[in-house]
Amino acid sequence: MPAPTCFSCHKSRAALRRPRSGQALCGSCFCAAFEAEVLHTVLAGHLLPPGAVVAVGASGGKDSTVLAHVLRELAPRLGITLHLVAVDEGIGGYRDAALEAVRSQAARWELPLTIVAYEDLFGGWTMDAVARSTAGSGRSRSCCTFCGVLRRRALEEGARLVGATHIVTGHNADDMAETVLMNFLRGDAARLARGGVLGSTGEGCALPRCRPLQFASQKEVVLYAHFRHLRYFSEECVYAPEAFRGHARDLLKLLEAARPSAVLDLVHSAERLALAPAARPPPPGTCSRCGALASHKLCQACALLDGLNRGLPRLAIGKGRRVLQVEPPQPGNPSLVTSDSVAPPGPCTCKQPKDKANPCRNGGDRAGATCVSQCDLSPGNGGDQAGATRVSQCDLSPGNGGDRAGATCVSQCDLSPVME
């Protein structure tokens, strides 16, 4: 059967059916519709005012490639100027190739490009060094937790460096729906309340940032790249398989198969979510170290770096950071970090019998607590609570005691990745 005629121009043969509307369109009418929808998102949300200098978070992947291309098309109408800002997380065998893709895009589109590296910004820490530090004897599942927080900070630094007034990122509707699901699954009300907002106005000293592709489905982002002949880097990060986000993605696919509108429904749910007064988080203060917005003494980035520099990386995740003391940061020396370099925070006062050859590193010092001899999560994080039950799928294992024979689990532990 021949392809139908394009629903829009009524001349060319249709090349696709839009996944959501079912409209049959030719490639160029689809691209025009896609660009018009992004323009509408930007204008209706007052996201990028005329005169804005926009830092485009560029990773070389499909989303940021499409975002940069669409905004370059729209820039004259919006009256904005663009500057690509790429972040080098220091992930061997992955990011180098992705950065090559960004460089070639910048050259082809004649856009200025600035690359900022974790290693330079964060006292020598690269993601590979963070992964070694957090993994213990197994593979770390919290890489994306660290990486997400540090990348946000790095992008902010890069945007300031180039004199940007606004930041845009390439998150699409599927990314947003995954984030909403993850926040529900974690019971993270504060993030749920923020998650549906199309763009932040730049609270505190942060630059305003927004996601112009927030209502574009992943399928359409890929189709746009295809019809515009955009080249992008499509390999998966080496740490991605460990991420909790993968479970949310799988769940979302199942939901979408049963209900095609599930992705956008979730995005709109988060937009409309209103928290009861009792559930609202207190207004954020400022980080005592860097001045960024923070709901504790330290902002997320400073807390994570503090934990890394102290050899207690997991202590800085989730509520664990509440127990971090605000101390001057130690000079990071990731080149020396090994699984054995997790330093004990002090002598153990645990009442439980312990093997002298295998002393408790982390306290377990509560009355009636069960010592978690190799877990580096206690005290203060559930690992040492009386009555804790072992959870065989504890996501702290392997390497942190959660899966060892006779280990005491950490059933109330809240240190699983929460901040991707």
Ligand code: SF4
């Ligand atoms: Fe960073 Fe995780 Fe993304 Fe890799 S998958 S770049 S570790 S956030």
Ligand code: ZN
């Ligand atoms: Zn800070």
